[in-house]
Amino acid sequence: MGALAQISIDLSKLDKSKIVEGKNGQKYYNLSISINDATDNYGNNVSVTEPQNKEQRDNKEQRTFYGNGKVFWTDGSIKKAEAKDAPTTVQSKEVDNDLPF
Numbered sequence: 001m002g003a004l005a006q007i008s009i010d011l012s013k014l015d016k017s018k019i020v021e022g023k024n025g026q027k028y029y030n031l032s033i034s035i036n037d038a039t040d041n042y043g044n045n046v047s048v049t050e051p052q053n054k055e056q057r058d059n060k061e062q063r064t065f066y067g068n069g070k071v072f073w074t075d076g077s078i079k080k081a082e083a084k085d086a087p088t089t090v091q092s093k094e095v096d097n098d099l100p101f
Contacts (some may be wrong), residue, residue: 002078005046007069007071014066015050032063035071035078044068 009031012054021025038043050064 001075003035003071003074005031005033005069005071007048007067009047009067013064015064017025018050031066039070040068042068044070046070 014029019029021027031053032049034049036045036046036047045068048066048068050066052061052063
């Protein structure tokens with residue numbers, strides 16, 4: 001486990017039209033969670049926002065902010081999540097970088 005964080009979100013801000021139904025019939029709401037290196041004046045370093053598509057990011061639209069929180073435990077490393085079924089790409093180009101591994 002890389003880290004644990006506690007967050008609070010303002011449920012009144014959730015746009016109910018963005019609730020999606022999964023294959024199992026359960027309902028989901030997609031959120032973006034960012035973990036920052038620096039903390040704010042209240043000791044928070046986690047923020048929860050509405051995900052944006054490429055067009056919204058390109059147009060520099062303001063994010064919808066839902067809440068914040070803080071990381072309260074970490075083992076010092078957070079790894080990027082990778083799908084287990086994702087195909088792997090192997091490159092045959094050799095690079096001599098003098099690394100021992």
